[in-house]
Amino acid sequence: MTVSAVSFQRWLDDVAPGTSHAAVCHAAGIKRSTLAQQLGRGRVTVATVVAVSRSRQLPVVESLSVFPDYRDLAEGTASPTDAELLSQISDMDLLREILARSAAADSGTDPAEIKLSPIPHRASVRTWLDAIGPPDLRQQLSRSAGIAPQNLSAQIWANRLTPALALRSARISGVGRANGLVATGLITPGEAGWLPGSRAEALRKTANSALVALAAERMDALSRTLRRREQDAAAAQKVWENLG
Structure with a gap:
């Protein structure tokens, strides 16, 4: 899932004001080209949001809750059964x-x-x-x-x-x-x-x-699961044998 590049940039301006994308990527362990591609497409991955949030030592769940599709994430947090x-x-x-x-x-x-x-x-x-x-x-x-x-x-x-x-x-x-x-x-x-x-x-x-x-x-x-994998492997082997 992704978030809009516009909302990501707005959030980034709030949590890392005046910080360049290069500096943000370096701190978060993200390639600068990766972020540039995501911004260029207009969608930024949730994993990028998580990585940046961690690098800024921010609560990850609260950071994600800033974005529309995750509005109820923080308020819906509950202990696992x-x-x-x-x-x-x-x-x-x-x-x-x-x-x-x-x-x-x-x-x-x-x-x-x-x-x-x-x-x-x-x-x-x-x-x-x-x-x-x-x-x-x-x-x-x-x-x-x-x-x-x-x-x-x-x-x-x-x-x-x-x-x-x-x-x-x-x-x-x-x-x-x-x-x-x-x-x-x-x-x-x-x-x-x-x-x-x-x-x-x-x-x-x-x-x-x-x-x-x-x-x-x-x-x-x-x-x-193992039976399925064995069947897939056998089917693939049969294809190769027929091609050979």
Whole structure:
């Protein structure tokens, strides 16, 4: 998703008055040519807004809320649900937790605390969407955004979701507006107001049976993903063989 170049320049004049584009880009780690191209097209990416905001040490969510399409972002900030927090724990970390608990039960000791992988993980978009519901969320999202279901599925399968779709998903589901931007990797949990250690706390209080059930769901989804990749690879190989 992008914001208009006019609104971006107005915002930039407010947060970095008198600062040249070259200086802004250097501080934000953006190529000067990249910003020039975006301004020339009349649209600036949300990632650019985030990078500039960070370089100016500004609250990212509040910065985004300046722009029309994100007006409700800051006021709609809310703590993630336990389901959302668990959705942002990788498959491997869930399995490690299960193994740690099992080993502790066998030895009669407390389970070792595992170090969680950073967000996003390789299926963080899909798991977040599954966590927030409703069951027909993807259908509602496709209809309301005017995006073909197959195009939406392609984004999710590739672990991508535009900021616009992430925000729309949060609106439909009634969860914190910024939470989807965390799942996509656009902003950090801290920038969205998530408490430090909240994922680990949600994991610790998840019952063994629920944890195993969640891991089983993840493994089933992973199996489908791997099967699809294998089928795609086999189809590509067949094409090459026919061409050869």
